[in-house]
Amino acid sequence: MSYAKLRSHRTHVYGLIVVVPFLFLSSCRSAKRSDDASTCSETQERLAEALAESMVLQCTANLAEIEQRGAELERDNAALRSENTQLQEDNAALGGLKDTNASLQAENEQLTTESQALGAESEALKAQISVCVDELEEARHPGDIRxxxxxxxxxxxxxxxxxxxxxxxxxxxxxxxxxxxxxxxxxxxxxxxxxxxxxxxxxxxxxxxxxxxxxxxxxxxxxxxxxxxxxxxxxxxxxxxxxxxxxxxxxxxxxxxxxxxxxxxxxxxxxxxxxxxxxxxxxxxxxxxxxxxxxxxxxxxxxxxxxxxxxxxxxxxxxxxxxARYDRWMTQIGPNDGRCRTQIEDLTVELVRRRAELATALRQSSAYFDVFRVEAVEAEVALSANMAWALWQYWGSPELCSSIPRAGTDVTQLGQWVFASPYDILGGSGGSDEPNYDQYLYQLYRELGGPSQSAPYWEAAVADVDFSMLPSRSGPVWASELPAFxxxxxxxxxxxxxxxxxxxxxxxxxxxxxxxxxxxxxxxxxxxxxxxxxxxxxxxxxxxxxxxxxxxxxxxxxxxxxxxxxxxxxxxxxxxxxxxxxxxxxxxxxxxxxxxxxxxxxxxxxxxxxxx
CATH class of the missing domain: 3.40.50.1820 (Alpha/Beta hydrolase fold, catalytic domain)
Incomplete structure (x- = not known):
């Protein structure tokens, strides 16, 4: 029962206490005109007294209930006030959140605008990247080898x-x-x-x-x-x-x-x-x-x-x-009977012995040799006579052995065989490629090594040849710093x-x-x-x-x-x-x-x- 209803009920009870005795009194006043007036009056007084007592008891009970309910309502009201205070605090906090939310919404709108701009830029970059990828793929696998x-x-x-x-x-x-x-x-x-x-x-x-x-x-x-x-x-x-x-x-x-x-x-x-x-x-x-x-x-x-x-x-x-393995090999090279080796050795000695005749023939046949002193050409012939290695290296074949000039061959024929095609042992006497020798010689002295190339029969034949008449040649450019082998x-x-x-x-x-x-x-x-x-x-x-x-x-x-x-x-x-x-x-x-x-x-x- 609500507090308002209790108050209405209390008012109603008080009204009954006043109205009911009044009704009895009115009834007795009417009875005075009859014979029972005294009895009525007496009865009415008793009834009114009983009723009043009953009503007082009822009101007392109602008031106690009302007071108890009022206390409960006061407690409820205190709770409501506390809740209202909390709601007010929450509402104040929500007010701050609303401000924050408004700020975030504004920032979000800005980010959305920037994102849209970045999206457009990203699409443009994607298009450029696609072009670059195509170009790179084409570059990796172009159609032309060049x-x-x-x-x-x-x-x-x-x-x-x-x-x-x-x-x-x-x-x-x-x-x-x-x-x-x-x-x-x-x-x-x-x-x-x-x-x-x-x-x-x-x-x-x-x-x-x-x-x-x-x-x-x-x-x-x-x-x-x-x-x-x-x-x-x-x-x-x-x-x-x-x-x-x-x-x-x-x-x-x-x-x-x-x-x-x-x-x-x-x-x-x-x-x-x-x-x-x-x-x-x-x-x-x-x-x-x-x-x-x-x-x-x-x-x-x-x-x-x-x-x-x-x-x-x-x-x-x-x-x-x-x-020294090369020297031993040179004593075994060629046909097994050894005749070809002997013929080449004999020819070597023949060339050294007849170097003056050959020098004269060379100077008459070539303007190249005519510019040198005859002694220099003789030394050139003697040097070139050490030709066994070159002959075996570049022309080693049965044809070589069958074509070697014999002792006493005419000087013109001898010179033509030795110094003309195909053998031309003077072919290595100069030329534009000669500087490459420095590189090869450096490698030889440092790591490659090479043959001893001794030829005792030639060395004995040239014992009295003056090689100082040959044009001087400078040594390798690295000669001052000979590498350690x-x-x-x-x-x-x-x-x-x-x-x-x-x-x-x-x-x-x-x-x-x-x-x-x-x-x-x-x-x-x-x-x-x-x-x-x-x-x-x-x-x-x-x-x-x-x-x-x-x-x-x-x-x-x-x-x-x-x-x-x-x-x-x-x-x-x-x-x-x-x-x-x-x-x-x-x-x-x-x-x-x-x-x-x-x-x-x-x-x-x-x-x-x-x-x-």
């Missing part, structure tokens, strides 16, 4: 015209560190020539060991024997410090020769493989002739993972600076070849003086050393016996994964194909011959100077 090469960092590329069907040829320069272990020492530009057929084909990496023998144009139409055999791509690499790959164009005396080592050279080849392997992902096979073949061996020695194999031709590994360099190479090297096909000539330094390999590792019969430094695959050629082709098939004749894998090339490959190797051999004959001549001059 463009792909040009994208390689550190490469400069120029295309050259070639007559080779289905091929394109590029002259390339690559920036190489002088010291691959410490690039901070500077860089140099190294040259190579790339013959491109297809990115899917193998790569034949041919190192010359010297320069490019004149420049990239020399190689624009040349295919190596292995390139012809396999139909592969081809690189012809110029050796560091030679011709156009010198570390500087300053005075040669200022060149730092310390970095002309087999390890640095191998690192040059390795850098080229690393840069081009993403394009030419097929097998890479290193090859080369003579010093170039040695360079291929060094590449595999230091970076075997680069290569599927190596094919060095006539590449010697020497034991020291004066390796590192015997371990070749020892480690030989240990690698014997114990670790795999997929090696090496070819040597049976009549080549350098074959005394032929390598040894483990034939259980898909490797073999072949000796071509009755041939000198021009030995190649075509000059091998039929059985050896077949075995060599099997090993090459394992390296390259393909051979290029008649679509077959093991069938031998035709005679015409072998002839084409033979001509290719002979072309290269002639270039190397001119370089190495100068080296031999300078070595002979150095020997004379050391012995007198």
């Amino acid at each position: 463009d792909r090469l040009a994208l390689i960092p550190g490469l400069g590329v120029q295309e050259m015209k070639t007559q080779i069907d289905g091929a394109r040829v590029f002259s390339v320069r690559i920036e190489q560190p002088l010291d691959h272990k410490d690039p901070s020492k500077g860089y140099f530009s190294q040259r190579f020539v790339l013959l491109h057929r297809s990115e899917d084909l193998p790569m034949t990496l041919m190192t010359t060991g010297y320069g490019l023998f004149g420049g990239p144009d020399t190689w624009v139409d040349h295919e190596d024997e292995l390139t012809v055999l396999t139909g592969s791509n081809q690189i012809v690499l110029e050796h560091r410090y030679f011709e156009g790959s010198m570390p500087t164009h300053r005075d040669p005396a200022e060149i730092d020769w310390r970095f002309l080592t087999i390890e640095q050279s191998a690192a040059d080849s390795h850098a080229i493989v690393e840069k081009l392997k993403p394009i030419y992902s097929g097998p890479w096979v290193a090859t080369g002739r003579s010093k170039g073949g040695m360079t291929a061996i060094f590449h595999q020695r230091f970076h075997p993972a680069d290569l599927a194999g190596i094919v060095p031709f006539v590449a010697p590994i020497s034991h020291g600076i004066n390796d 590192d015997r371990t360099a070749m020892e480690k190479v030989e240990a690698f070849l014997s114990n670790e090297a795999t997929h090696v096909v090496a070819v040597y000539g049976a009549w080549d003086p350098w074959s005394a330094g032929r390598i040894q390999v483990d034939e259980t590792r898909q490797s073999r050393v072949f000796i071509a019969p009755a041939v000198g430094h021009s030995a190649d695959l075509a000059s091998l016996s039929t059985g050896d050629r077949s075995r060599a082709l099997e090993l090459l098939q394992a390296m390259y994964g393909r051979l290029n004749f008649a679509g077959a894998k093991t069938t031998a090339p035709s005679a015409e194909q072998w002839q084409h490959m033979r001509e290719s190797s002979q072309w290269l051999d002639r270039h190397i011959q001119r370089q190495e004959m100068r080296d031999l001549r300078r070595a002979a001059l150095s020997s004379i100077g050391a012995n007198r």
